[in-house]
Amino acid sequence: MDNQAAIELLYKMADDDLIIGHRNSEWTGVGPILEEDISFSSMAQDKIGHSWGLYKILHQLGESEPDLVAFTRNAEQFHNCQMVEFPIGEYDFSLIRHFLFDYADYHRFEMLENSSLTGLAQLARKIKGEIKYHILHARTWMKNLGNSTDEAKERLQRSLDTLYPMALGIFEKSPYEDQLISDGVFGGEEALQTRWLDSIMEVLRLTDLNHTLDSAASPLIGGRMGKHTDHLQPLLDEMSEVVRTDPTAEW
Amino acid sequence: MYGGGNVFEPMKVKELADEDPILLKEFQDRIDRGEKIEPTDWMPELYRKQLIRMIEQHAHSEIIGALPEGTWITRAPGFKRKMALMAKVQDEVGHAQLLYSAAETLGKPREAMIDDLINGRSKYSNIFNYPAFTWADSCFISWLVDAGAIVNQLANAKGSYGPYVRALDRICKEESFHLKYGHDCVASLAAGTPSQRKWMQEAIDRWWAPMMMFFGPSDKISVHSEILIKWKVKMASNDAMRQQFLDMYVPKIWELGFTIPDPLLRKNEEEDKWEITEPDWDEFKRVINGDGPCNKERLAVRRIAEERGKWVREAINRKSEKYMVPLA
Numbered sequence: 001m002d003n004q005a006a007i008e009l010l011y012k013m014a015d016d017d018l019i020i021g022h023r024n025s026e027w028t029g030v031g032p033i034l035e036e037d038i039s040f041s042s043m044a045q046d047k048i049g050h051s052w053g054l055y056k057i058l059h060q061l062g063e064s065e066p067d068l069v070a071f072t073r074n075a076e077q078f079h080n081c082q083m084v085e086f087p088i089g090e091y092d093f094s095l096i097r098h099f100l101f102d103y104a105d106y107h108r109f110e111m112l113e114n115s116s117l118t119g120l121a122q123l124a125r126k127i128k129g130e131i132k133y134h135i136l137h138a139r140t141w142m143k144n145l146g147n148s149t150d151e152a153k154e155r156l157q158r159s160l161d162t163l164y165p166m167a168l169g170i171f172e173k174s175p176y177e178d179q180l181i182s183d184g185v186f187g188g189e190e191a192l193q194t195r196w197l198d199s200i201m202e203v204l205r206l207t208d209l210n211h212t213l214d215s216a217a218s219p220l221i222g223g224r225m226g227k228h229t230d231h232l233q234p235l236l237d238e239m240s241e242v243v244r245t246d247p248t249a250e251w
Numbered sequence: 252m253y254g255g256g257n258v259f260e261p262m263k264v265k266e267l268a269d270e271d272p273i274l275l276k277e278f279q280d281r282i283d284r285g286e287k288i289e290p291t292d293w294m295p296e297l298y299r300k301q302l303i304r305m306i307e308q309h310a311h312s313e314i315i316g317a318l319p320e321g322t323w324i325t326r327a328p329g330f331k332r333k334m335a336l337m338a339k340v341q342d343e344v345g346h347a348q349l350l351y352s353a354a355e356t357l358g359k360p361r362e363a364m365i366d367d368l369i370n371g372r373s374k375y376s377n378i379f380n381y382p383a384f385t386w387a388d389s390c391f392i393s394w395l396v397d398a399g400a401i402v403n404q405l406a407n408a409k410g411s412y413g414p415y416v417r418a419l420d421r422i423c424k425e426e427s428f429h430l431k432y433g434h435d436c437v438a439s440l441a442a443g444t445p446s447q448r449k450w451m452q453e454a455i456d457r458w459w460a461p462m463m464m465f466f467g468p469s470d471k472i473s474v475h476s477e478i479l480i481k482w483k484v485k486m487a488s489n490d491a492m493r494q495q496f497l498d499m500y501v502p503k504i505w506e507l508g509f510t511i512p513d514p515l516l517r518k519n520e521e522e523d524k525w526e527i528t529e530p531d532w533d534e535f536k537r538v539i540n541g542d543g544p545c546n547k548e549r550l551a552v553r554r555i556a557e558e559r560g561k562w563v564r565e566a567i568n569r570k571s572e573k574y575m576v577p578l579a
Binding site: 022025026028029030031032033034035036037038041042044045048049052066067070071090091144145148149151152155235238239241242243245246249250251 | 326334341351444
């Protein structure tokens with residue numbers, strides 16, 4: 001099997017988890033209620049832990065050490081979808097992003113449980129058990145806020161309309177798509193998107209939000225190929241601020 | 252973290268004179284026997300007031316204290332530190348949640364407490380009004396400010412109010428991990444490159460004076476607190492806690508090869524007592540009354556978080572549900 005295909009897949013997954021984990025950690029200390037502060041922090045820790053696990057597999061496949069890979073690359077070397085790099089915004093933006101991203105993340109790891117890449121399959125089984133709680137959290141809050149005050153519903157709707165095309169960028173295909181499928185590494189972005197759409201529609205139906213998603217929306221793509229918004233490089237500069245003073249030092 | 256150096260309200264003896272002397276004596280007897288006071292038990296109003304104030308300040312210190320350390324989560328060097336710091340600061344916010352619940356058992360809702368915080372009617376630990384400029388500053392907080400808080404909290408955990416001491420028991424267990432994390436961070440810098448050592452030394456130089464003030468004004472000038480000691484609300488004097496901290500941590504700081512910026516610091520072996528330069532209590536008063544380097548910023552961040560989160564709290568607040576005071 002050509003490792004390049006698996007490496008590309010692992011990078012985009014690891015980068016997604018690292019960046020969204022980093023963003024969600026920014027809610028620490030400033031959440032709308034203490035309980036949400038704590039929840040976002042928990043999920044952020046899981047996500048960053050997941051990225052760490054994925055970078056470790058990459059390291060086994062010959063890539064550099066996780067700390068070097070995560071903390072010293074520039075934006076154009078990152079393969080995350082663009083949705084995860086946007087600032088946290090208001091809570092409705094972060095909640096909808098978490099909702100849309102985590103259902104995709106959950107189904108991705110679910111599909112990877114039977115991957116022919118055994119290390120990844122093992123990790124996927126462990127990670128899926130954790131993301132189960134992330135989607136439970138998203139679903140609970142979507143249901144609660146999506147049936148509450150007019151202001152909450154308007155905010156969620158606006159963020160959903162903004163984020164839906166961004167979320168479609170999660171499924172931007174890799175050049176190795178066919179190979180990943182035929183080698184049994186991963187079932188492919190199209191299959192993932194179908195599962196994802198079923199799940200998010202099921203949750204949206206529990207709310208007063210508009211259930212018809214814009215089928216003509218053009219996906220925000222490019223992230224998988226290293227094309228990013230202006231938000232990513234400053235995030236990376238901040239993340240590496242201490243490490244870059246001496247990347248070889250022990251911290 | 253992060254309780255320490257509580258500020259008590261000046262007490263009016265008159266408030267006690269209004270209480271039923273028989274109930275008051277029974278209350279004191281229970282405390283003397285080592286019993287815990289529970290939320291539904293009779294208690295003097297003054298006891299209730301001082302406890303609310305103390306627990307509330309402690310809770311505020313946890314959420315405000317999460318800010319200077321929290322800013323280093325996004326900059327923490329490497330996966331190991333990033334994960335640990337996130338978990339640690341999350342613990343602190345969790346402590347705030349526990350403590351607000353403990354204070355709520357005395358009848359003051361969380362929203363009212365947070366309201367008092369952002370409107371400056373309620374205090375929090377003074378040390379968080381100082382800035383955390385570098386990664387080494389965050390390491391100082393994780394190790395030594397937490398260490399100071401543990402000294403304070405272990406003492407208070409032997410107090411008389413059930414819900415507070417149970418919360419503190421749990422908090423102290425988590426804090427002991429923070430201490431290990433903080434020490435590990437500082438030890439890594441100590442064993443690191445010359446610049447890493449220099450950063451850590453500079454952090455110690457910056458934070459030492461606020462750290463000495465952390466335990467509150469010297470017993471010589473602090474408000475008379477005899478009744479609070481009798482009621483087991485205040486469990487150790489400010490000076491006793493400061494001495495205990497010095498005893499435990501000065502040797503450890505020296506062991507790592509760092510110096511402490513106090514020319515008078517020495518252990519008087521005859522009296523078994525640390526001698527230190529008297530902290531600048533005028534600065535302490537100035538800072539606790541709002542004029543420190545970061546007071547405005549800290550409260551502004553908190554206020555903005557409250558304002559931005561208002562619609563969420565309104566949306567989940569079901570009018571039909573009655574406000575329930577936590578039981579314990």
